[in-house]
Each structure stands twice: as C-alpha cells, then as structure tokens.
Amino acid sequence: MKPFLAKAISAFACLAFAPFLIGLINAYFPGAGFLLFLIGLPTLIIALAVTTIVWSVRGVREAKNQDRKAIAAFYVLIGPVLCSLAMLVAWPSLFAGGFLGDLSRLAFNQDQYALIIAKARKAHRAEWYAEDDAGVTYSVDIGPPVRVAFEPAGMLDNWSAIIYDPTGEMLLADGFDPQTGKFRAPDSITELFGGDLVSCKRLWGDYLTCSFT
Incomplete structure (x- = not known):
C-alpha cells in the first residue's frame, strides 16, 4: 500500500506545484508568466484528468486483489481524492509563487528602490x-x-x-x-x-x- 500511495502522491504533487512555478515566473517575467498561465491552465486540467484516470484504473486493479473492503475502497478512492486536493491547492499555490517572487525581487532591488523613492520625493x-x-x-x-x-x-x-x-x-x-x-x-x-x-x-x-x- 505505501509504495502505491507514495507514487500517487508524487504524481499529483507535481501537478499541484506547477501553479506555484507559474506564479514565481510571472513575478519576474510578467509576459512569460501570463503566457504560461494561458497555455498551462488548460494543459494542467488535461494532465490532472489523465493522471486521475490512470491512478483510478490502477486503484481498481489493486482493489480486486484485496480481501478487506476498507483497503479496496482506499485503492479505488485514492485517485479522485488526490485530484480534489490538487484542485484545492492550485489557487493558493499560484498566489504563493507570485508572493514569494515579489518578496525575492524586493529583497534584491530594495536599495535601488530607495534611491528611486528619494528621487521621486525630490522631483x-x-x-x-x-x-x-x-x-x-x-x-x-x-x-x-x-x-x-x-x-x-x-x-x-x-x-x-x-x-x-x-x-x-x-x-x-x-x-x-x-x-x-x-x-x-x-x-x-x-x-x-x-x-x-x-x-x-x-x-x-x-x-x-x-x-x-
């Protein structure tokens, strides 16, 4: 059961992490990030659907070899449950990536920003x-x-x-x-x-x- 669960979690975690990367890239390269969002969103939806189907089929196959109903139900439900979790964290993941990108950009440029602020106040x-x-x-x-x-x-x-x-x-x-x-x-x-x-x-x-x- 543990190897099956670990592989399933890894597959869905990769998909859940993708919005984080899009948000991070968008913080530094807004045009590229917006393009990635337009292309990546439908791609992620398709990838999530395919991944859910694959792991649901695998779960059903494993369930047929189980004698205990609870364990069989676990294998059958693992795909849909992980799919739901991935969908729930997608938006927070996108926001977290963008927020972290802005934080790092501010840390890198803060001295330069301070000079611009002083100039703006003077002008x-x-x-x-x-x-x-x-x-x-x-x-x-x-x-x-x-x-x-x-x-x-x-x-x-x-x-x-x-x-x-x-x-x-x-x-x-x-x-x-x-x-x-x-x-x-x-x-x-x-x-x-x-x-x-x-x-x-x-x-x-x-x-x-x-x-x-």
Whole structure:
C-alpha cells in the first residue's frame, strides 16, 4: 500500500506545484508568466484528468486483489481524492509563487528602490512610466504622500506592481463588494496611479504587492 500511495502522491504533487512555478515566473517575467498561465491552465486540467484516470484504473486493479473492503475502497478512492486536493491547492499555490517572487525581487532591488523613492520625493512629479539608470521601471503618484509603483506590468488595464506606500492605506483595497458591485475601498484609494486598485498585500515595511484593473 505505501509504495502505491507514495507514487500517487508524487504524481499529483507535481501537478499541484506547477501553479506555484507559474506564479514565481510571472513575478519576474510578467509576459512569460501570463503566457504560461494561458497555455498551462488548460494543459494542467488535461494532465490532472489523465493522471486521475490512470491512478483510478490502477486503484481498481489493486482493489480486486484485496480481501478487506476498507483497503479496496482506499485503492479505488485514492485517485479522485488526490485530484480534489490538487484542485484545492492550485489557487493558493499560484498566489504563493507570485508572493514569494515579489518578496525575492524586493529583497534584491530594495536599495535601488530607495534611491528611486528619494528621487521621486525630490522631483515631486507624477510619472506614468519611467526607467532609472539600473533599468528599474517605475511609476509615481505624487499624492500626497508620494507613492511609487515598481516594475508595473500586465496586460491592457490589468497590471500589478510592488508599491511603496508609507501610509499603508492601500491595504484597504480588498476587491469588490458583491452586494453593491463596487470596490470596498474608498475612491481616494482605488483611483491611485490612475487605475482601479483591486487589492494589496503587505510584503514588508512600507512595500506592498498590488493588483489593478
């Protein structure tokens, strides 16, 4: 039983880990990550269905050789149960990959970000898309206070970035209210950077990871 279970878990764990990799890649290469998502999502669904069928067939075969009904039921159900678990962790896995990617990117570039923030405060000028000498792209919302979005990237009106927000008020953004169909955060927050701010999560200190639409 243990070898069978170990192999089945390994097969489904690989599929459950794939969204994590997509999220991690998207944090560094948004275009490639978005393409991977478009291609990978249907591929993962097909792979999950095939893997479930394969292990369900194997489980049925093993169940026929068992005398105890409980053990036979275990073999029959292992495929569908692991499939359900893989589906449950897919979205958290995608989010975790993206969050870890943003954390590592912030750790690597924080000194450069600090220089850009100081420059933005001194210039006190709104900029939609600028690039510093080190190749870091950024946008500035003069506020007050001055906020800076680092490496803004996405598709059309949907984009995300690491945001420097000294007030932490952007954390008020928490999606839509299903009853009213409006953003939960006030307009003064959702309209920052000229877009519709959907949600923010804290990375560390005054740095957040935020999504816009």
